[in-house]
Amino acid sequence: MKVALASDHGGINIKNEIADLMKEMGIEFEDFGCDCATSVDYPDYAQPVAEKVAAGEFDRGILICGTGIGMSIAANKVKGIRAALVHDVFSAEATRAHNNSNVLTMGERVVGPGLARMIAKVWLTTEFEGGRHENRINKIANLEQ
Numbered sequence: 632m633k634v635a636l637a638s639d640h641g642g643i644n645i646k647n648e649i650a651d652l653m654k655e656m657g658i659e660f661e662d663f664g665c666d667c668a669t670s671v672d673y674p675d676y677a678q679p680v681a682e683k684v685a686a687g688e689f690d691r692g693i694l695i696c697g698t699g700i701g702m703s704i705a706a707n708k709v710k711g712i713r714a715a716l717v718h719d720v721f722s723a724e725a726t727r728a729h730n731n732s733n734v735l736t737m738g739e740r741v742v743g744p745g746l747a748r749m750i751a752k753v754w755l756t757t758e759f760e761g762g763r764h765e766n767r768i769n770k771i772a773n774l775e776q
Contacts, residue, residue: 634755727754
């Protein structure tokens, strides 16, 4: 698995935690920024990650900002992206198993580093169940036409 990772200034600490987690798990990833504490615009980081995932250059993406909301909205503007804003472990598992989400977004001001690591680990290791959920994913894709 290959993961694209990015944050804005409000998500750097959690982004670094997730990078450490992926290193520990042996997951290949690329960090698309940001690496500064000064204010930046989250769409500038959501867009390249979402586009790389949509193009198949990366299997999944993880985006972090202050709340996760802005990153989620921006990433979901890219055709083929199913970004899920997650702040609990159950939703992390469900969005992979049922929604086949390909981008995870979280908010550093909402979840702490320990919970963020648990969410990311579950999201990275849960497979899509397919079956009855496949039809629903196809209906979502049809909305993009």
